[in-house]
Amino acid sequence: MARAVVIEEFGGPEVLTLSEVERPQPGPGQMLVRVMASGTNPVEAKIRQGKAIPALPLPAVLGGDVSGVVESVGAGVTDLTPGDEVYYTPEMNSRAGSYADYNVAAADIVALKPHNLSHTEAVAIPLAGGTAWEAIVRRLAVRPGETVLIHAGAGGVGSFAVQFAVAAGAQVLATVGTDDQQLLTDLGATAIDYTTQDVVDAALDHTDGSGVDAVLDLVGGENLVTSATATRPFGRIATVLAPPPASSPRSTSATSNCTASCSPANAAASTRCGPCSNAARCVP
Secondary structure: OEEEEEEOOOOOHHHOEEEEEOOOOOOOOEEEEEEEEEEOOHHHHHHHOOOOOOOOOOOEEOOOEEEEEEEEEOOOOOOOOOOOEEEEOOOOOOOEOOOEOEEEEEHHHOEEOOOOOOHHHHOOOHHHHHHHHHHHHHHOOOOOOOEEEEOOOOOHHHHHHHHHHHHOOOEEEEEEOHHHHHHHHHHOOEEEEOOOOOHHHHHHHHOOOOOEEEEEEOOOOHHHHHHHHOEEEEEEEEEOOOOOOOOOHHHHHOHHHHHHOEEHHHOOOOOOOOOOOOOOEEOO
16 A cells, blocks of 8 residues: 545645555556655646646546656566656646655656756756746747747746756846846846836847747736737747637737737647748737
8 A cells, every 4th residue: 555645526725635545556668656755836736626637537646746766667668677766747637646655657758867966856847847848949949049038937937948048049038026036147047027127118128129039928818918019020929828818808909919929839729810830829
């Protein structure tokens, strides 16, 4: 037997229950990992509430970050062996997350933990770092010399995104509150204090009025709409959150500005904007 934090229904934190469960066993191509540290992320609260993955079968164990030690491996696994220290993000739509003593994962999503990081340090990387990499490197394909605007740059995903964009050779603007500006400066970004500055004006001033090449929005809602105003024509916008409803007055009244917000992160989600080079979602 093993321990796991289980939900049997969607709801508030009170539905999280520490339970005794059967110790899982790895199948072919899988490994059993003894969890040494488990991360928590905002998306897990949305899953718990039934908002993010409403079709998730219950009961379920949540958790999107694992750092641990390989306990055993299934048939066909040769790259990793028992005793290896590893870290990874479990499949988010499965019922077996990281809030448990043990986790079974496909071997091809597991990586060796860096030796210079403790388990509690390493577990902060997989989901947040993977999300940032997907956005900056794969979806936005940030290139040297470009200017990138990252909303919520001091957060978990945002701070990784800033570092990836800087490493890609971009000039990075990042929104932040007053208390965390030095962090962004240390990471190589130009901080925009959203509590005292107009973000769009700051972005346009920095680019001599042309707009940034790419935006990563980690705030959502109307912030996504506003981001288009700061983006150059045929620029790119990626978001991890839902845009505002189509019935929103600001969303429907500004559709003529869609060429400034071609977002490959939402490819084929909308065909309203013919000029968009990626047949992507048009964000007014």
